[in-house]
Amino acid sequence: MTQSPLAQDIAMGSPVRLQTVSAVGQPEVTPALEELYRGFEQELLVPLWTEIGDLMPAHPRSRAAAHVWRWERLRALAAQAGELVPVGRGGERRAIALANPSLGGRPFATPTLWAAIQYLMPGEDAPEHRHTQHAFRFVVEGEGVWTVVGGDPVPMNRGDFLPQAGWNWHAHHNATSEPMAWIDGLD
Structure with a gap:
């Protein structure tokens, strides 16, 4: 029986995968930050400072189209x-x-x-x-x-x-x- 990708990720530890990046508005990349991110992964946590662009984009990205129902x-x-x-x-x-x-x-x-x-x-x-x-x-x-x-x-x-x-x-x-x-x- 094959496992789903999610089941495989959980069996390997966590489906959460975090990458440290050197960018404006991000913390300095250090071994301590890498260790912190591994701890987040193990506890199924995602720090919002790594996701804010996707969670709260500056403009809506709806797939809905304008439509008029008469x-x-x-x-x-x-x-x-x-x-x-x-x-x-x-x-x-x-x-x-x-x-x-x-x-x-x-x-x-x-x-x-x-x-x-x-x-x-x-x-x-x-x-x-x-x-x-x-x-x-x-x-x-x-x-x-x-x-x-x-x-x-x-x-x-x-x-x-x-x-x-x-x-x-x-x-x-x-x-x-x-x-x-x-x-x-x-x-």
């Missing part, structure tokens, strides 16, 4: 889904994720933002759930729907922006005679 078409497809897809967990609250064309068809608007259209038909209740990500809702159309966060009802109306901290139980209820649509976002 509301009229999204709304029509969401209404069609409202007729065909149940809102329960099987329909995952009828969320229709935006897929950035440069991210390989995955359900992400950007590499760090998941966004979707939520569509709640009259009389429907989206099941209570929670997630680790922070969320926001921007109501595009409709009024009189309630989102219930931690047992507290919060009204949702066209134009409202509702941020919500992660890990809070929440559900949505439409007691009106009209559907409601909003943009959901998760970080």
Whole structure:
């Protein structure tokens, strides 16, 4: 049986490999620095002064491309889904994720933002759930729907922006005679 590269690295000591370099903003290369870096490797530590350029680049390097999703078409497809897809967990609250064309068809608007259209038909209740990500809702159309966060009802109306901290139980209820649509976002 062959080992994965990671398993081989761990068996050899550590997958962390650090190089001392003589450069502006880096510590002077000495035997003591080499010894320090070997200690970091053994404990699976990476000093940020060796990585800062990749961790915090001066300019974003997103693979996402600018794209415009047309509301009229999204709304029509969401209404069609409202007729065909149940809102329960099987329909995952009828969320229709935006897929950035440069991210390989995955359900992400950007590499760090998941966004979707939520569509709640009259009389429907989206099941209570929670997630680790922070969320926001921007109501595009409709009024009189309630989102219930931690047992507290919060009204949702066209134009409202509702941020919500992660890990809070929440559900949505439409007691009106009209559907409601909003943009959901998760970080």
